Amino acid sequence: MEPSLRWIAEKNVIEMIDQTKLPGTLTYLEISDYRSAANSIKNMNIRGAPAIGVTAALGMALAAIEFQHLEVGKFKVEMENAARIISKSRPTAVNLTWAVKRIQNLIENNSTSSPDLTKLIIAEGQKMWQEDIDTNRAMGKHGATLLIDGDTVLTHCNAGSLATVQYGTALAPIRWAIEEEGKKIQVIADETRPRLQGARLTAWELHQDKIPIKVEADNNAGLMMRKGKIDKVIVGADRIVNGVVFNKIGTFMVAMAAKYHNVPMYVVAPKSTLSLNETEKDVIIEQRNAQYEVAEIMGKIKEPIVPEGVECINYAFDATPFELITKIITQDGVFSPEELIQRYK
């Protein structure tokens, strides 16, 4: 899979795959200002915690380019404003604010001119882009130790190449096991209502890469486990706090079914997704447009599937308690939730 986004230095733009158009059409967006970068995150042209983190950093680079002609005091005021707007684009994935803060720290720690700060910020954004790929490959290598030849792995949402710069988080161990170790792995993707990231995106990218993929409606997961057809569950995360993993809505139900059936439940997430000084109550779970996403299936059907006047509920993420999680994989290795706390808190 090609990268989901990249910085085009000759044009000073971010080029990204427009994920709202997949799987029907592979089209690209060119983002040339930071407000558009924030909007691309908000509208989910790009999505997935690590991918929106890198977009946020490169969005800060676009802001720097826009304001580099200003004297440094004014430049910093404008950069603060850009940081606020970009950080507000989605509330749950902590990679977004992590990335913006990393650029803000860079500005704070370098007393130089606006054009020189701009060069540093662009370079940092590009560094974060490369780091994301390297981190994902490291997680893939660690996570692949948990997979054996012949495994069928259930995943929820899309935590693949499209959700990162490249290679993925949850899909990284699967890629590594297949591509580097020659193991046979079958992937099953929950369709992941309401935005269908599993059906539209996970299936698209794995099919492109010739990795065996089947899609099931979300509510098949329990029966598939009961029938012994799922060996492992692997998901990504948007924020891991003390005691709880936040990930795509539906992850909690999959984790409960996995616990009941003794199916290992693995979470793959880079350190930029950890926020271990927080607890569940500190996190805002995003609620998105319910009419559009739930009733109209994102405009994909002619008639809404919910009677007019009936309210829909649409949380985008849920919280899975640590006791339902077997292991968490970061770029440093494989940890039980308790070990994760000991190592990183």
Ligand code: MRU
């Ligand atoms: O709403 P989305 O599509 O941004 O949600 C994405 C997820 O929940 C992913 O599982 C998570 O970001 C991990 S991605 C590597």
